[in-house]
Amino acid sequence: MAKLSKSISSPADSTQKRKNIQPALEDDGEKSRVKKRSRRGMTFGDLTVLLRMPMDILFKVLGHLLPLDLLNLSRTNKEFRLMIMSRTSLHLWKVSFDQFPGIPECRPNTSTPRWASLVFEQHCHNCLKSPVRVVEWRLGVRYCARCAKSMLCEESLSPYDSDSLGSLLPHRVIKDGRRGIFVRSQLEEMQNSLGRLPWEKKEAFKEERKTLVQRIHEHADRSAQWALTQAHERSHEIDAVRHRRKEAIVAKLTALGWGDEVGQIAEVDSLEKHKFVKAPKPLTERIWENIKADLVSYMEEMRAKRLIRERLALLNHRKAITIGVLRAYKASRLDCCDVFPGPPDFCGLPEVKAIVDRPSESVVNEGSFTDIVAALPELIEGWRGSLHRQLVNRIVAQQEGRLKDPVSSSHYRLYSLTPEGHRIVQSDKPHRMYQQIMARIRLASTVFKCDRCSCTRSYWASSAAPMRQAVLCGESDGNPLYILPSPPLFYPQVFGHRCLCTSSQLQTSLNDRNDPSTSLGFSVTDRSAWSSDLLRVDFRASKFAEEIVRVCGLDPMVATAKQMDDMFARVVCVACAVDEEEGFLEGMNWRAAIHHATRRHIGDEDRVQWHKLPENDSVKVRNLEANMIELFRSSPQVIPTHSGDPTINEVDAWSCFHCLDLPCERGSMSLHDVQTHVRNQHGQNSPAANRDFFKALEAWPEGMICTPVRFEATASH
DSSP: OHHHHHHHHHHHHHHHHHHHHHHHHOOSOOOOOOOOOOOOSOOOSOGGGGGGSOHHHHHHHHTTSOHHHHHHHHTTOHHHHHHHTSGGGHHHHHHHHTTSTTOOOOOTTOOHHHHHHHHHOOSOTTTOOSOOOOOBTTTTBOOOHHHHHHHEEEEEOOTTOTTOOGGGSOOEEETTTTEEEEEHHHHHHHHHHHHHSOHHHHHHHHHHHHHHHHHHHHHHHHHHHHHHHHHHHHHHHHHHHHHHHHHHHHHHHHHTTOHHHHTTOOGGGOGGGSTTTSOSSOOOHHHHHHHHHHHHHHHHHHHHHHHHHHHHHHHHHHHHHHHHHHHHHHHTTTTOOSOOOOHHHHHHSHHHHHHHTSOTTSOOOGGGGHHHHHTHHHHHHHHHHHHHHHHHHHHHHHHTTOSOOSSOOTTOOSSOBOTTSOBTTTTTOHHHHHHHHHHHHTBTTOOEEETTTSOEEEOOTTOHHHHHTSEEEEEETTEEEEEOOOOOBOTTGGGGOGGGGEEEGGGSOGGGTTOTTTOOTTOSEEEOOOOOTTEEEOHHHHHHHHHHHHHTTSOTTTOBHHHHHHHTOOEEEHHHHTTSOTTEEEEEOHHHHHHHHHHHOSSOGGGOOEEEOOHHHHHHHHHHHHHHHHHHHHOGGGOOOOTTOOOGGGTSOEEESTTTTSTTOOOOBOHHHHHHHHHHHHOOSSOOBTTTEEEOTTSOOTTOOSSOEEEEOOTTO
């Protein structure tokens, strides 16, 4: 035997020698790689040695395996499969299942190994895709989403359906119990089985199947509940492991000097959300050494974020003091009809910002703004100049075609052109052009509109009333889209338009939500610095304004909005007068007339003509307007308006001083609403104008409404 062993091993040795020597004989100049000699006489991974053990010892070993381990072992070779799948090994399966308290017994009409596969293996029973965690307990299968479409089918469960097999097969109920999900192969097999059975045996077979299906469903419900309990327990175990890992990491970081910093991490950057902290594995020294550098870098980042948060909180506190200074200044000027900076603009003034942005070590209080308060008139006047420049630049951009406008502006120019077609002194004397545009802005014939207020709304084509008052701008899903014009804006009230100093919260970062200079509480908008980006000249309305000013006897190139207001003139629309009852007309002020034309005369502008009322009818209309305003202020609900016309409070606008420049500030309100607000929200039983509330800058002049007034005209008309 020794000789035989030697003779067998010699070729192997000589072959190994040749393999080791051969690379050295090569003359390619590269260093050869010599393989290590494998160990002989040792066998690894050979489970057949277990079969040579005494059976009692082998079964003792197998008794410690889990059901999934038994399944895997049975697939290694035929000997293990025959032994583990034998009925004599049922006690092995029972012992392995006993390691899972509360697990239901084996599924009816199912073998124990198949039951173990359904419960513990996580692959698709059709394509073997893994993992598949959804188990169809009633059907006894696991299918991936793709295979479920082909392997499962839907059938009726109606007891009145003679062809229904719903009660004979396990199924999952859907659609209020009217239909069920079945395994397609089982359904086809049942149909074939019933077809082969004699008639006299079918009823007994069906009763037997119904009993079996009922047992399967009851077992499936218990199995689903057990699986849910197991999932919850597993989740709790994982959470406990993560919690212990987090505590261990916190202890390690504390030992490195990061203990105080850990407690100040913001919720959005919570330590437990870090990928190295939330891993469901116990922390070992080796793992800690691997993740230590990353966590220290993370803590340095958290410290930088904390310093930024503290700085922002300090700046917000200083801004609150700054807003208090601004409110005190405005309180003494509530009756002033001029634009004042809001909190974002005021805090953005270089002189104010220099105080707010002082180093964190500096103390900032109301006394820090003493010099600012003394210089406020000059600072605010300079800020107003910047608003005028913004407005001029916006108009120049619109005139040069850099702003899209659905209405052609070729008939209306805000500044003159030389015979050669160039703007007057655009480059050599820009101040002259600025003065020229400002002169046109102040005119009553210059009407502005806000892109945000001219809301786009959809109307049915048969809706005649809205169509008469809206401008067609396109289609959506076959329905026409119209722009419903907002009340016209004139200088200087245009500076007080609320849309120009607010912005959507989508444009505001999370860090700015606590900024007292921009926050508007629970509103969908925030404050912003005043901007003319939403403004443009309404050329169509401006053309109507020119005609109305001319009818009133003034020069459209000279008359300002204030001069038109002081005339107290009232006009009627000649195009609409023919539709009125004989003896009755609709009188309106010049602002309401422009609004009337832009809403009610779409496409028939050439028919629009104006007639100035004589003094006696003008007085009559003004008295009716005053009565309407008084009635509205006392009880807003009783004032009827024309369909689509704005209510009086859109032009009769008041603001609450107690909310001014604070996060609780609301938009402008009617006089009735603002008085109610002051009484209910601020406890002022006798609210007074220019103390508790004041006229908003965007409001129209006193006594003007944007609704036509129907009156009985004199015979001269």
